[in-house]
Amino acid sequence: MQKLPISGVVIAFNEADRIARCVASLAPLCDEVIVMDSGSTDDTARIATDNGARVVQQAWLGFSAQKNAVISAARNEWVLLLDSDEWLDDAAGGKIAQLLAGGEMESADVWTLLRRTHYLGTALNHGGWGKEKVERLFRRDLRYKQADVHEALDTRGKRVKALDARIEHDTARSDAEYAQKLDRYAVLWAKQKHAAGRSANALSGPLHAFAYWLKNYVLRGGFLDGGRAHRYHWLHTRYVYGKYVLLAGM
Numbered sequence: 018m019q020k021l022p023i024s025g026v027v028i029a030f031n032e033a034d035r036i037a038r039c040v041a042s043l044a045p046l047c048d049e050v051i052v053m054d055s056g057s058t059d060d061t062a063r064i065a066t067d068n069g070a071r072v073v074q075q076a077w078l079g080f081s082a083q084k085n086a087v088i089s090a091a092r093n094e095w096v097l098l099l100d101s102d103e104w105l106d107d108a109a110g111g112k113i114a115q116l117l118a119g120g121e122m123e124s125a126d127v128w129t130l131l132r133r134t135h136y137l138g139t140a141l142n143h144g145g146w147g148k149e150k151v152e153r154l155f156r157r158d159l160r161y162k163q164a165d166v167h168e169a170l171d172t173r174g175k176r177v178k179a180l181d182a183r184i185e186h187d188t189a190r191s192d193a194e195y196a197q198k199l200d201r202y203a204v205l206w207a208k209q210k211h212a213a214g215r216s217a218n219a220l221s222g223p224l225h226a227f228a229y230w231l232k233n234y235v236l237r238g239g240f241l242d243g244g245r246a247h248r249y250h251w252l253h254t255r256y257v258y259g260k261y262v263l264l265a266g267m
Contacts, residue, residue: 024091032101033059042104044069053087109182125178128154144239166205207263217265226258
């Protein structure tokens with residue numbers, strides 16, 4: 018595939034076991050790949066370089082600010098952003114190339130891609146995690162809104178369209194690590210919502226947790242994925258419960 022005038026950008030910290038897969042999926046497509054490393058103590062920087070990325074160092078600024086910093090380092094008008102635990106599937110590059118070659122890319126400012134999450138070897142094709150629309154291909158002048166967790170691209174006034182191209186997402190190295198990650202996110206979420214004036218009561222945690230389980234595990238068919246899907250959805254139910262309990266206590 019001929020490389021396209023698109024900048025592939027990634028933020029990373031101690032991702033030596035995952036960064037090669039991420040960068041290797043971007044390198045054949047993008048005429049530059051930038052990995053912004055925040056002081057990794059493992060071989061992240063070397064492995065990223067070996068797989069075709071330009072590595073720049075930036076002390077951690079927070080999720081939104083770090084992503085905005087790596088976007089600012091891009092030289093092309095279009096940016097394709099992946100997290101270090103993500104990679105493009107084999108067909109995604111061709112679909113993006115067709116979008117550019119046909120001139121259709123310019124009809125939007127942001128293109129959503131479809132992300133499928135994997136949990137410890139189980140592909141989550143159902144339950145809301147098999148075709149999650151994520152805004153990852155966009156013009157370089159866009160930025161992420163300030164947020165401590167669950168950062169989102171600021172698309173106000175922008176044209177957003179969908180592309181049927183897939184990102185794969187290997188979300189956890191171990192069950193314990195993922196549970197701890199969700200616990201950290203719950204604290205950040207609660208603090209963020211409290212600062213924004215949100216509140217919760219004693220019923221918020223149980224009701225929102227039940228709603229997540231019913232919607233994603235039952236109605237959206239999360240149970241159909243088998244394997245570790247049950248555990249994944251239980252952890253997210255626990256996460257939803259926990260973040261509202263924390264908010265209620267503030």
